[in-house]
Amino acid sequence: MKKAPIIAAALAALLAGSAAHAADTKVSIGISGWTGFAPLTLAKEAGIFKKHGLDVNIVKVPQASRHLALASGDIQCAATTVETWIVWNAAGVATKQIFQLDVSHGADGIAAKPGIEKVSDLKGKSVAASAPGTSPYFLLAFILAKNGLSMKDVTIVNMEPGPAAQALLAGQNDAAVTYEPYLSSVRAAPDKGKIIATTVEYPAVMDTFGCATAFLKDNPEAAKALAASYYDALEMIKTDKEKSYEIMGKDVKQSGKAFGESAAYLEWQDKAAAQKFFETTFKSFNEEAADLLLSAGVIKVKPDLSTLADPSFIK
Template sequence: MKKALFLAASVALAGFSHAQAADTKVSIGISGWTGFAPLTLAKEAGIFKKHGLDVTLPKVPQASRHLALASGDIQCAATTVETWIVWNAAGVATTQIFQLDVSHGADGIAAKPGIENVAGLKGKAVAASAPGTSPYFLLAYILAKNGMTMKDVKIVNMEPGPAAQALLAGQNDAAVTYEPYLSAVRAAPDKGKIIATTLDYPAVMDTFGCTTTFLKEHPDAAKALAASYYDALEMIKKDKDKSFEIMGKDVKQSGKEFGESAAYLEWQDKAAAKKFFGSTFKSFNEEAAKILLDAGVIKTKPDLSKLADPSFIE
């Protein structure tokens, strides 16, 4: 009897220990950007759990996401490629492990009626989030492509959502924003006009990364995070309506509205990510680092060759 009880207790304990070991806790800092939504789907549909992960997805403003990484409040994050340059230049050691999405018109600059093009922004008040964020970089990138600099405009620091809302309310002359907020401007042409997007300026590509400490201590969890993302993409393919409803709910959109926002970007599968890290990633980083230096966002360029490790998706 004692032997049977001992064996039963041992099995139960072993099962408990296995569950504890399998459910690696990971906190991932994101925003309401449509491109990050498959991560929300992976959580809400139980995909992360299936891969032995206990994931939380706090909404952390991009301007302070690196501080949350540095403090340990989050271990991983989703953000634009050039932002990892900024974070590493600031001493927050992080590494990108897989690609999330590419913007095909989902990011852009909207201006009040009467401003027809980028040149028309000279001397105007443009709402954009703080230095070190994607909207700030996109503005610098687009201005540079038009022979201008950040000194040619008056920056009003506002997050993408409020920036779009302010423009529609008649405040500021322009706003740098992204989906789903950009669609609010598309729906009100009498109040704002989109004068530039990533269709003409392909400068917004998002990736997923973690602190180097987390990757060193939890390599299997890192692989599971990537696998979960790809499973979420498969779920979208197989049941788009249900997936869009789940992802839209997180940003207070209907499935239909979410689908309209998602049409302006492309989520990247494993094959696309491998190709990206072997080509576009390197050339874009060099160009982005120069723009960041010229804009005064970073003081020194970090070692760009160490900013990604796609071996986690091999």
């Protein structure tokens, strides 16, 4: 007779465990193979998201169509550059940034074939860059503008960052806008290409993590958990760099050593840095970026820039 209470207790424990598992919030996140996003992959592969009660699916979606995946509900959150959120909101895809991911310090740039020495030499040349509304396209417009040129002064060849770098090394196109880990393939082949401008001289690439506003409204605790997971991943990188680099490198077909070399050109941002960013640089950069996007014809109208972020989830 004593077995019944024991069995009942065991069954209750099993059901409680199943309920807790079922309660994990499902989140699909759209990213690319960009080195700066890799801590999100680490959080997935190392079980950090799971620890925070999240059932995360990470999906590789080209930046040019990531907002379409958000609009359709295929993904609920995404990682991308600050100015891209302006484009997405201007296109009617309601999203908010909730924490900063990274800052590029040379991890994005323009590489050119031998003989092209500086940005002004690009006038009249063919430049491989991904579509309008993407970070490489914006970075090209930004760098050209700083050198007295515009997108009308070059011929754009629409290519994603990886293929753009590969094409340049194969002798195709005059230049390419790309980022790590692909930019390092150019660094390794100086006889085939030369990096003529990076985000060291032109600090225009800052990445943030954001979600559909409807998702944030319905899942505020999940939003906080996503941020907490990211910061735990950064802590893991600090305490076990070798293992972390191996995990993150594997996702983009790099060795841990090669991944570390790519990561040296950017800086992941912790909570304190992100909080400061949203109060300072974020606001001034948005204004400059929105004006450039308008002049380049990427957007037709400037969205309300004051509504594009909600850093309350990291306070």
